[in-house]
Amino acid sequence: MLDIKNVSKTFFPGTPNEKKALKSLNLHLDKDDFVTIIGSNGAGKSTLFNVIGGAFYVDKGAILLDKKNITGLPDYKRAYNIGRLMQDPMKGTAPSMTIEENLALAYSRQSTKGFFALNKKDTSFYRSLLASLDLGLENRMKTKVGHLSGGQRQAVTLLMCTISSPKLLLLDEHTAALDPATAKKILKITTDIVSKSQITTMMITHDINAALSLGNRTIMMDDGEVILDIKGEERKNMTVEKLLTYYSKERNKQLANDRMLLS
Numbered sequence: 664m665l666d667i668k669n670v671s672k673t674f675f676p677g678t679p680n681e682k683k684a685l686k687s688l689n690l691h692l693d694k695d696d697f698v699t700i701i702g703s704n705g706a707g708k709s710t711l712f713n714v715i716g717g718a719f720y721v722d723k724g725a726i727l728l729d730k731k732n733i734t735g736l737p738d739y740k741r742a743y744n745i746g747r748l749m750q751d752p753m754k755g756t757a758p759s760m761t762i763e764e765n766l767a768l769a770y771s772r773q774s775t776k777g778f779f780a781l782n783k784k785d786t787s788f789y790r791s792l793l794a795s796l797d798l799g800l801e802n803r804m805k806t807k808v809g810h811l812s813g814g815q816r817q818a819v820t821l822l823m824c825t826i827s828s829p830k831l832l833l834l835d836e837h838t839a840a841l842d843p844a845t846a847k848k849i850l851k852i853t854t855d856i857v858s859k860s861q862i863t864t865m866m867i868t869h870d871i872n873a874a875l876s877l878g879n880r881t882i883m884m885d886d887g888e889v890i891l892d893i894k895g896e897e898r899k900n901m902t903v904e905k906l907l908t909y910y911s912k913e914r915n916k917q918l919a920n921d922r923m924l925l926s
């Protein structure tokens with residue numbers, strides 16, 4: 664469903680600050696893939712999401728979504744098919760609007776009318792979505808999102824990203840700013856939503872155990888390249904220790920990520 668073909672992205676080309684963030688990267692995702700992505704600082708993980716989401720254009724190569732070439736499409740045209748959740752819970756929602764209004768705004772993106780309105784039918788739909796989070800937010804629909812905790816806000820953002828059933832969901836360390844208990848809860852909500860809505864998903868995480876246990880496939884990036892791509896038995900038998908050993912043998916250095924969680 665997603666094909667990344669020979670994609671390269673270089674920042675500040677031809678200057679002393681030149682940085683090849685993606686180097687002729689190839690990646691194919693199937694419809695039912697839930698891919699976790701790990702890698703060292705500066706490996707190119709967020710850049711990969713930025714070129715898929717359209718925040719950056721690629722220098723070379725092509726990106727195809729369901730065989731449609733989206734390489735030249737601006738981000739707002741890709742947003743209908745691609746949902747993205749960032750690390751910062753303060754991003755992705757409108758803080759001065761209520762939970763219900765935020766959901767209505769996200770839901771209206773699939774409407775051809777181009778505006779949002781609250782009606783009884785949609786309100787009960789939002790209430791049922793919120794109830795599925797099991798955070799009690801279905802009873803706080805008139806609460807401004809700015810008054811929610813980081814975890815509650817990230818859960819609402821997840822609903823907003825998936826309410827229009829995008830084809831692809833990009834999760835960029837979306838639990839990294841949360842405390843461990845809340846992060847666990849949001850990861851559980853994430854897997855519930857992804858499996859219920861059957862959205863192809865890519866999740867960057869610094870938590871190696873979560874990377875190996877969630878989803879069906881794990882890729883490791885380094886220096887703009889995919890250096891490991893595992894699923895099935897190979898992934899089942901993978902451990903944090905084996906991953907670190909693989910990395911140091913393959914790259915001749917230690918995996919360095921200042922946010923990496925190894926246990």
Ligand SMILES: Nc1ncnc2c1ncn2[C@@H]1O[C@H](COP(=O)(O)OP(=O)(O)OP(=O)(O)O)[C@@H](O)[C@H]1O
Pocket residue numbers: 674675682683684702703704705706707708709710711920
């Ligand atoms: N907008 C930008 N302008 C210039 N350089 C950039 C930009 N975005 C990323 N880079 C550079 O590209 C390289 C890849 O960065 P990227 O953010 O994709 O890495 P990452 O794997 O997400 O790292 P981290 O785990 O630290 O978030 C880095 O060297 C980074 O400094």
